[in-house]
Amino acid sequence: MTKIAIIGSGYVGTTTAAVFASKGHSVICIDRDKPKVDAINNGECTIFEPGLKELISSSVSKGSLRASLNIAEAKDSEVFLICVGTPMKADGSADLDYIEGAAKDIGSALKDRSKYFVVATRSTVPPGTARNIVLPAVEKASGKKAGQDFGVCMVPEFLREGHAVQDFTNADRVVIGELDSKSGDMLNEVYSCIKGPKLRCGLPEAEMIKYMANSYLAKDISFANEMANLCKSEGIDYWTVKKGAQLDSRISPRSFLVAGLGFGGSCFPKDVRAIRALAKKNNLNTFVLDATLKADAEQPLKLIEQVAKDFELKNKKIGVLGLAFNPDTDDIRESKSLILIEELIKRKAKVLAYDPKAIENFRKESNLNAELASSGQELIDKSDIILIATAWKEFKDLSYKDKPVYEGRKLFDSANPPKNYKGGICW
Ligand code: UGA
Secondary structure (H helix, E strand, O other), X not given: OOEEEEEOOOHHHHHHHHHHHHOOOEEEEEOOOHHHHHHHXXXXXXXXXXXXXXXXXXXXXXXXXXXXXXXXHHOOOOEEEEOOOOOEOOOOOEOOHHHXXXXXXXXXXXXXXXXXXXXXXXXXXOOOHHHHHHHHXXXXXXXXXXXXXXXXXXXXXXXXXXXXXXXXXXXXXXXXXXXOHHHHHHHHHHHHHOXXXXXXXXXXXXXXXXXXXXXHHHHHHHHHHHHHHHHXXXXXXXXXXXXXXOOOOOOXXXXXXXXXXXXXXXXXXXXXXXXXXXXXXXXXXXXXXXXXXXXXXXXXXXXXXXXXXXXXXXXXXXXXXXXXXXXXXXXXXXXXXXHHHHHHHHOOOEEEEEXXXXXXXXXXXXXXXXXXXXXXXXXXXXXXXXXXXXXXXXXXXXXXXXXXXXXXXXXXXXXXXXXXXXXXXXX
């Protein structure tokens, strides 16, 4: 059992905390946001992620998980995991202020400590961050020496929102970037409760692995959409083509070739831009990354074009089913639903929207002028045309009657579509 402090209680921090606490570690979450801290201490959670609330609630009652606003309460911890946000700056690069702030806070809290500890970053950060930002910030604030008094690691996360608990518990791999083997041994011990192969490497290699993986996956999505757009134009069934291509042992059946509106969420759009900004700083061209982003920006508009070919959009009531960027999450960051709504409003349509979990976040975070329905069925009943923007499974069971239905995300079985099914964005 290791005493772990997790700085930042977003999707990554909370999932990491809850899983480690459930595996027997003693975990404290540190966050500036009182409602988040109070929720965890009450065995609850301010975000929706399947299985997360249950893990938090059982770990809090067992006493292996608690939260605090005050980092001083974490000063006995042996491992500090930094899970704060790295928002995008105007030039596309990653803003590392929260990372540096967290490292300083850890250093200040541990000034008087004599026992060795490790500071590990779990947020997605550009290569060089652990060594050039985290390490000196902890050294300066604590007066201690890295490699002697404390260790430094980079342990990137590979969690998909909507599957975060499952992805963490049954990891494809755990990457441990380490300043030295003593730092890495400690993280290796912490992660021994997690299934999956472990790769130990240098700090910048671990940082770059995360960017390469996310850029690779994002590129696959833009590529899938390009192929699927062509298939649709030629009257070819993309899903059969995808299946056949994925039978090639060199193309994984799990590869990100599900065509649709493109990639949303807090990671792919931001990470591809950040790694591109780093390449530009090195005076390197980024042909593949540029094309990935350009294709992705154009993709959602194709669905609107498709509807506009069949109907005059002005004054039509368009029902947008789904606001979250992925099913099984309440996160609307960079959701393609927002692009669809914005474009529909521009074209003077009236928008009615619904999501099983993301309505509150839409109310708080978006200023788009969409009416909100209280159920999927109400949305269908009150709309002239329906767009599927998030593939929530429960949308399959609604009664679409004879309303025209367009899919931006693949939801229906090809053999069993709604009565007035008008097709998918690229199928
Ligand atoms: C992504 C990665 O999949 C995780 O491995 C990574 O850890 C995470 O980013 C991160 O950096 O934190 P996430 O963004 O939560 O996870 O969700 P995904 O399931 O990857 O979906 C991202 C977007 O791509 C969604 O809008 C989804 O609809 C879209 N997508 C995904 C496709 O259009 N096609 C696909 O085949 C897969």
